[in-house]
Amino acid sequence: MNKGKEIYKNIIDTLVDKSKNCVSADWAISGEVKGNSKDTEKLNAIFSKLSKYERKVLAQYLLETYADGIYDALCEIEWYIDCKDMKITVEGEELPITAFEGLGNDFIGRRNDWEWSE
Numbered sequence: 001m002n003k004g005k006e007i008y009k010n011i012i013d014t015l016v017d018k019s020k021n022c023v024s025a026d027w028a029i030s031g032e033v034k035g036n037s038k039d040t041e042k043l044n045a046i047f048s049k050l051s052k053y054e055r056k057v058l059a060q061y062l063l064e065t066y067a068d069g070i071y072d073a074l075c076e077i078e079w080y081i082d083c084k085d086m087k088i089t090v091e092g093e094e095l096p097i098t099a100f101e102g103l104g105n106d107f108i109g110r111r112n113d114w115e116w117s118e
Contacts, residue, residue, distance in 0.1 A: 004093035009116055011095075012103070015074075016110045019067040025059040067111065074103035 027033045031047040033040045047055060080086040081097050088095045100106050100117065
């Protein structure tokens with residue numbers, strides 16, 4: 001397989017891995033936001049009122065929202081590729097965005113354990 005395809009697959013798989021964890025979800029599960037943000041105290045007050053189960057439900061929602069954001073960003077990039085002739089190159093290799101199902105669909109598919117075709 002060519003280098004561009006391998007880089008592309010690695011990028012999608014890395015984004016899939018990143019979509020399975022985010023600090024906001026971790027904070028929801030632990031019930032404590034870290035840092036000095038002006039919203040830290042407000043969020044911690046809300047988290048303290050939630051049960052462990054409710055914090056887990058919220059964390060799952062935050063993870064899905066995080067993944068939705070990655071998907072939306074990939075679809076926006078794909079629009080530029082399709083409609084504005086944008087190209088993505090890494091280490092001199094053009095990434096074959098259309099070699100599989102496209103950025104957004106490849107991301108969703110790989111999140112659902114879809115195997116890469118050759």
